Amino acid sequence: MTEQNSEKRCDYAQATDVGCVRELNEDSIHSADGLWIVADGMGGHACGEVASAMAIEVIDSGFASHGSLDNAIQTAHQQIVKSGKENLSQSGMGTTVVAMTGDQMQYQIAWVGDSRAYLWDKKQGKLTQLSEDHSLMVRLINAGLITPQDAITHPQRHMITQCLGSTEIASVKVDQVVGDWESHQQIILCSDGLTDEVSDTMISEVMNSHMSIKEKTSTLIKSAKNAGGRDNISLIIIESPIKGNYSIIERIKKFFGI
DSSP: OEEEEEETTEEEEEEEEOOSSOSSOOEEEEEETTEEEEEEEESSTTTHHHHHHHHHHHHHHHHHHHOOHHHHHHHHHHHHHHHHHHOGGGTTOEEEEEEEEEOSSEEEEEEESSOEEEEEETTTTEEEEOSOOOBHHHHHHHTTSSOHHHHHHOTTTTOBSOOBTOTTOSSOOOEEEEEEOOTTEEEEEEOHHHHTTSOHHHHHHHHTSSOOHHHHHHHHHHHHHHTTOOSOEEEEEEEOSOOSOOOHHHHHHHHHTO
16 A cells, blocks of 8 residues: 655655565554654554554544643553453554654654654765664664674564563653754655665665655565565655755744744
């Protein structure tokens, strides 16, 4: 499934695919009202897709009510834990999440788990990972115990340290980044079904092409499937709302309609 649209002057394209191995797509994606979310569910049949869909629903509702991504994600965690305790068939379900919102000047990204956010700078031809995985591999790399190259083939490379729905923690640690939009930027939100199969170098090659963002999402999905597609694959590409080279003063005036 690939879609393209515009929300609050941010053009975007989204795509999700079951992949080549899984029978069920446990990922959920959301793009509406200036809020973009990718949630990667886990827990098997009748569980992972429930957790990811619940995360989307609760975060969307909570953010619309209170305007806080952090609080909305915390509420989603609590709701998933509660549902897992009350329904035996959903016990152990969970989901990672990466969400983005913003206005005409800034963007805000929040995440839990190993679903990622990247910034693509078209002017510099540079891809930057904005999020840091909540994973065992990142902890080992940061501690100097293994190298990033070691992590690629490490037997515990898929182990995450937290997710929404984990009964081991009362609240999750929601990491966030805030940045200023520039006209030549795009942001990618994605599940690890993309990044486990497609390297940053390959993502950069696709993003550096002259394809539309809709074509880029389709191409990245195909690349992940051609590499094995061992997991569900989801991504959203969001264009900067700035359609020209405005100075900061001009941007402020534009924002307030001066």
